[in-house]
Amino acid sequence: MRETYTYDKSREAFARAMKVIPSGIYGHLGPAEGCYTPVEAFPFYSSKAEGPYVWDLDGNRFIDYMCAYGPNVLGYNDPDVDAAAAEQRALGDCTTLPSTKMVDFAELLVDTVASADWAFFAKNGGDVTTLAVMTARAYTHRKKIVFFKGYYHGVAPWTQKIDYAGVIPEDVMHNIYVNWNDLDELEAVFKKYKGEIAAVISQPYMHGNFMDNVLPADGFWKEVRRLCTENGTVLVVDDVRAGFRLDIAGSDHYFGFEADLICFCKALANGYNVSALCGKNFLKNTVSGMSYTGSYWLSAVPFAAGIACINKMKRIGAPQILIEKGTKLKEGLIATANKHGFDLRVTGVPSLFYLRIADDPTLMLHQEWIAECVKRGVFFTNHHNHFINAALTDADIAETLDIADEAFAVVKKRH
């Protein structure tokens, strides 16, 4: 049996943080909300990262299946991406004029992404989901936006729940929520709000938290596409999380349809800070007419990194590799669970898999198992999907299964 990790230095640093940062570590990287990892198993701070690994402040090494919640797609500190970024940095990054790396990157995305006639760059996923909704409203002169329940499109007021702190009812009064894969409901909504729906916004499949992830039903996207087209509604795909892990040409392409607008962020530049809205020609003039920018949005280093990242993903066939590695891990995990009499559900596309031990509806059993994995060096999470990166080796997968095995044994013994 392995020795389990301890996190003394992380705890000390967190105590310092609580004095000067609201909630110490906020958002999805924090112990309170983000990782949904049991807090006693959660390491809090990283000291370094390399390839598929992250080390915490106490020197514990983890095989990292969160990949910074997506940005790490080629492996941390990928030499090709870092070299391209360093070369650009020596010339200039955030200057009074953009670099032509911006043009090169837009051309590369237009060449790569099936539904992209143009690209617009920003910094957050939320910058581009917000621009997508504003573009749809400007183009259609309509107000209503259809969401699929379980969605996440960032933290801007328009996409928050009505009871979120700081959100006022006016922020979300034109939002309509329908169930994923429910075409009858969607069709009814289009009928009820005829001529009023500016956009349907959706992730390419339902990868929400605290629920098994759900792929689109047969024919679902084809019908959504048809309903949008017939109703003059803009179809927005939020590919911030899944983008380039399913298909280098976009997750809409993977599922056999074309979005009008598609949002990218996480896997775009292997961790360098950039997001992109891509879209169809008929919306280009609308976007051209909008005043939408930010202090660092046209910085050159992330464009250079993004070019290197996309080119390398294309060269090695990254999405296929990630799906293959994820499938190998998935099959191994299910078999390991079965050995101990557990029913482990692995849902979603394997490059972006979600885990749940189905034997316990309270999810506490699952949480116990996750904790035992994390404390032994496999960074899984509890109620959020995971991410595969291209630096993950067969040896890493074998070690993961070995640790998962030990963790199942510990949990089995306890119950």
Added chain:
Amino acid sequence: MRETYTYDKSREAFARAMKVIPSGIYGHLGPAEGCYTPVEAFPFYSSKAEGPYVWDLDGNRFIDYMCAYGPNVLGYNDPDVDAAAAEQRALGDCTTLPSTKMVDFAELLVDTVASADWAFFAKNGGDVTTLAVMTARAYTHRKKIVFFKGYYHGVAPWTQKIDYAGVIPEDVMHNIYVNWNDLDELEAVFKKYKGEIAAVISQPYMHGNFMDNVLPADGFWKEVRRLCTENGTVLVVDDVRAGFRLDIAGSDHYFGFEADLICFCKALANGYNVSALCGKNFLKNTVSGMSYTGSYWLSAVPFAAGIACINKMKRIGAPQILIEKGTKLKEGLIATANKHGFDLRVTGVPSLFYLRIADDPTLMLHQEWIAECVKRGVFFTNHHNHFINAALTDADIAETLDIADEAFAVVKKRH
């Protein structure tokens, strides 16, 4: 007389960009809107930057008074900031857990900024102005926000004008607009909307576009502070543009008052991508209770750069240096204009100066002069304030005045 610059390569690159990017270069770095520089004098793309200079794609060198619209505060590619960033990059940047550099940076801001009891980090200025408004609404359970006319607080729907593309009336229905320095109007608004005003949001002084910049009148801020306190309204200072160019302790400190929330971005890390909301203890729990984050928000490299930038600004006394350099330039420019019989108005704090030739209310004369400056290597802008950086030398200022002199002569001769 100097030869004037030509921009053939920039034009070619822009033609490529127009095919794949809406409006080619959008926002404040673009020729359409941003710089308000006459288009025929505008160089479009940079090839490199160093210290106080930017070079365009055609190899023309400019003494750059836009400083990437603020981020360049110490000089492009500052060796101390870049070394700290490179050291952190070798360890890790955007990983599954934050680095303790985040804690170090928050502690440094709390030590440095007078009104900061805590710090929250994001990426855009607009991320933190939005968080400030959401925090004020969450804390007060009120909806209304008071703006001063001429404001700019980012591109989110709540802060746009009602007629902007993509903005719906509900986005801005609780916004109240009052005139800068008009205490009677502000007091009347507080009376009319008693118990309804969540926040007053304001830049530290009026540095709007297309208008002479206006400092706060004597006693203005003291009265604003009193009205906010008496009415239970949160006072938000948007120091995104002016921050650290007036006072290392915050621009509220420069003008002798304390904000409840203060927003920083541009000069925070010399161009590395980070923004910060700082605030008072009574609002910390409210922020802790909000779910507000983004893909790259806890990346370590910008924190390392920010620490190096703030420490260097403190060590060299950057704001004082910038104001001194700006004052020298201002006095020289006014004298040069006078020599040619022009009345050049230089408004705002000299580290953040705004230029206008007052002899022509159409502003066309001013535009002609700006064009002649830019085409000779001084990157001024037309209807936006300018920025001073610490790498600017006396020789640069002398060369600037020499070019300004030549440009005045050209314009004088023409009229």
